[in-house]
Amino acid sequence: MTPRIAVIGSGIAGLSTAWLLRELAEVTLFEASARAGMGAYTVDYESCGSVTRIDIPLRIFCRGYYRNLLALYQAIGVRTIESDHAGVFSDEGGRILLHYGTLRAGRHRLAFLKPESLLNPRAWRLAAQNQRFFRRVKQDLGNSERFADISFAEYLDSLRSPAEFVDTVLLPILSVTCTCDYASVLNYPADIMIDYLAGGIHDFGVMYAEGGVDNIVPRLLEGTRLETDAPVAEVSPLADALRIEHRDGHSAEFDHVVIATQAHQAAALLAPFPERAALLERIPYESSELCIHTDSRVMPHSASPRSPVGYTLPNGSERAQVSVDMTRAFSRFRQQDPVYQTWHPLLDIPAERQLARASFTRPVVTRDSRRSIRSLQSLQAEPGNRLWLCGAYMTERVPLLDAAVQSAMRVATGLGARVPWSSPGGG
Ligand SMILES: Cc1cc2nc3c(=O)[nH]c(=O)nc-3n(C[C@H](O)[C@H](O)[C@H](O)COP(=O)(O)OP(=O)(O)OC[C@H]3O[C@@H](n4cnc5c(N)ncnc54)[C@H](O)[C@@H]3O)c2cc1C
Structure with missing residues (x-):
């Protein structure tokens, strides 16, 4: 039977x-x-005479680390599209600390400093620290189980990773990836973080599924x-x-x-x-909020074309505010007015500018x-x-x-x- x-x-x-x-x-x-459930929060976005669907959360992925997901999407006939997720990091006053863009060379992603960061010694330092860190993490990938008994904080200490790089770049990126506080990121078992960081995100950049959740759910x-x-x-x-x-x-x-x-x-x-x-x-598990909105104040003012992902680092906060400018990150929104997906919104976004707001829990x-x-x-x-x-x-x-x-x-x-x-x- x-x-x-x-x-x-x-x-x-x-x-x-x-x-x-x-x-x-x-x-x-x-x-x-x-x-x-996968599409429970998807919303419509109407602007410039067209309507697009926005998945909440966005659900990006990359080659290398997401082998099972990519195999599943291939098996069900869902195609993937490259996305630009280059970042601009600023303090709570809107001062830009680091601004980089990316270029694609085949399957690979190459990062470069945007003009206002080219004249900023701190941005050069952060970029060099970033390169050194990822080189080291990739060396440790082959035998990351050696680090299973130590925390990510202990691993960073063992590398003597500069606090400037950890606080300005690494923790803000990982806090949104894991959607949790910096303290929880630092408490992760080190091997799990090494496997993630060296798994492809740095070299290949990110992708998303064509047609989003509406294209995935009926097939599954x-x-x-x-x-x-x-x-x-x-x-x-x-x-x-x-x-x-x-x-x-x-x-x-x-x-x-x-x-x-x-x-x-x-x-x-x-x-x-x-x-x-x-x-x-x-x-x-930890809880966090996402807001989909059209309030451009979540992004710092930039003299050069702004990268799609804005990390705002408030003093003394346990999380960054992270905003994705969807019209710059995803080709399907390109013809529309700017719309943002902000994780952990700290700014008071007026109700009339909000399309949706959702709370999530996530294991750590x-x-x-x-x-x-x-x-x-x-x-x-x-x-x-x-x-x-x-x-x-x-x-x-x-x-x-x-x-x-x-x-x-x-x-x-x-x-x-x-x-x-x-x-x-x-x-
Ligand atoms: C803000 C945010 C952004 C994220 N961005 C990404 C990303 O870009 N890329 C990525 O790879 N991952 C991302 N993630 C993580 C990703 O969303 C999760 O890994 C994924 O959703 C986990 O899927 P799941 O099926 O295990 O659990 P869930 O997606 O949580 O699904 C559980 C389901 O169970 C249902 N349910 C709960 N209780 C009951 C009940 N009693 N009866 C019936 N149904 C019930 C819920 O409604 C839900 O639909 C993000 C997570 C968050 C919170």
Whole structure:
């Protein structure tokens, strides 16, 4: 008989799991939001006579580090497009500290200083420190497991990385990549950061999926039944099945259940599985806000054409404010008036300039959360297991889109599916 599998949560992890299982099982995907989770916040942007769709968050990726995601997109026929994400770093008074642009040479990305930084010795220093740092990180990539027991802060100390470079460039970039405070970035296990930093982002620059989430979600839903507005309240064991109870009181039975929510959300569903719930609760997470808007004050004034990503570094703050000028970063917005996606907005953006505002939570990786993930992986490798946990947090990597797909590959393989491009590696 065809097994019945429930997948809870339709972010990229749940969608990928459902897609990988579609020929093996009867899959039902339950999503708490009104739309598939991956596209839950997408909005329309109308200007200059055209309407474009803006994904929230943007979901960029690069060659090298995102092998699983790129293989998935290729398998479902989603093409990728290069994006310019060169940056301008300024203090809270709008003074530019570093401004660089990028050029493409084939698949590679070459950075250069913009005119106002050419006359600034500090910008030259930061650029040189950046080059030295990435050269060193790439040397350490081959044996990054040597650094698994130290924090990223300890790794930076061991390299004697200049505080000027760490505070002005490295932490602002990593705080938005990991969407967490500087302190949490510094507390990441060093090998995980080394693998990310040396994995391709520096050499290849970033890309995005053609057509965005609207082009991805229907392809991943092929062969799966999606129930939206269907928040699950609890998963409980039966003799030879699992029961899902919804918040509205109705319930259903499945042979297997894949929980593809975030870790803290999964813990809340698992009171009948106290061991797993306790392990999930050890995975910390942080919250942050995104605002989509047309307020150009989030970017510093620049004499030369401004790079698309503005990092504002307020004194004493634990995070940067990071704004992407979408008309400069993504070709599909080029003909429209400037529109920005700002992470951690510090500026008071007037309501009439806002298109959308959304709050997100995101796991952070610590040495303890890593131990917890290993224990959870061991539990789901036990014979006869019916309850699976899936999500970007379930790998020993930065919880980005690729980690989510890798986790889906692991769960699907555990359930007997064949992954068309490879078997799930490491993490
Ligand atoms: C601001 C921000 C920017 C980011 N930018 C990038 C980027 O550019 N590139 C990149 O690679 N990664 C990026 N990420 C990370 C990326 O978004 C995550 O890695 C990815 O979303 C994780 O996918 P997931 O499927 O594991 O979890 P989620 O996307 O969190 O999906 C979980 C789903 O479960 C649903 N759910 C929760 N509880 C229940 C319930 N009880 N019942 C039913 N459904 C439920 C939720 O509604 C949600 O749809 C960003 C993250 C943030 C916060």
